[in-house]
Amino acid sequence: MEKTAGIPVPLMLPEEPPSQAEIDMVLLTVDAMPGKLDRKDIVLILKGSRRSRALFNQWYKLETFGTMHHMTDYDIGQTVDWCIQDGWLRLMLDREGRIAVYFDKKGWERNKEIWRDRLLEALDVWAERGNLEDVWPRLRSIHPEIKSMALDALNQRDDISDPLRKVLKIWADNEERPEITSSLRKLLAEA
Numbered sequence: 001m002e003k004t005a006g007i008p009v010p011l012m013l014p015e016e017p018p019s020q021a022e023i024d025m026v027l028l029t030v031d032a033m034p035g036k037l038d039r040k041d042i043v044l045i046l047k048g049s050r051r052s053r054a055l056f057n058q059w060y061k062l063e064t065f066g067t068m069h070h071m072t073d074y075d076i077g078q079t080v081d082w083c084i085q086d087g088w089l090r091l092m093l094d095r096e097g098r099i100a101v102y103f104d105k106k107g108w109e110r111n112k113e114i115w116r117d118r119l120l121e122a123l124d125v126w127a128e129r130g131n132l133e134d135v136w137p138r139l140r141s142i143h144p145e146i147k148s149m150a151l152d153a154l155n156q157r158d159d160i161s162d163p164l165r166k167v168l169k170i171w172a173d174n175e176e177r178p179e180i181t182s183s184l185r186k187l188l189a190e191a
Helices: 020-032 039-047 052-056 073-085 105-129 132-139 144-155 162-174 178-190
Strands: 089-093 099-103
Touching: 020 039, 020 073, 020 089, 020 099, 020 105, 039 052, 039 073, 039 099, 073 089, 099 105, 105 132, 105 144, 105 162, 132 162, 144 178, 162 178
Parallel strands: none
Antiparallel strands: 089 099
């Protein structure tokens, strides 16, 4: 109960720790609607529930909707509770006094890693397909920490292809944060 910010909530823990993929699905669900979900909501989303609450809130549009459909509600609930107990998530009272799920530090760090990897994949796909018009509109809303993490990873690459250089140039030309623009220009100059 230590990750419940003093809220007396009994956690139902599984006998075995969930897989990293299962933890990641829970984290991505919380990321889609931070501070707006309780434990039961996360279960409904991951199960792919067609209950009126899920349909009314249009949770079927979320990427993680139904990704754990093969599990029981109870097992999904145990996975969520594991994430709370193990420091990935925490419970807090929201403005309405409802117990909502938020990232704990460990969960936020892992969430950033997931999105960094997705950003790197997207950059490579845009470069491969030549979808240069997709670059800036999609990058605009990405959290600056995730952008910086992706740039750090790109700096570790031995070689940056010409198509990827074009993508990075568009990013650099449109980026609104000076520190990220500077890092991009330095990467392009050294590549």
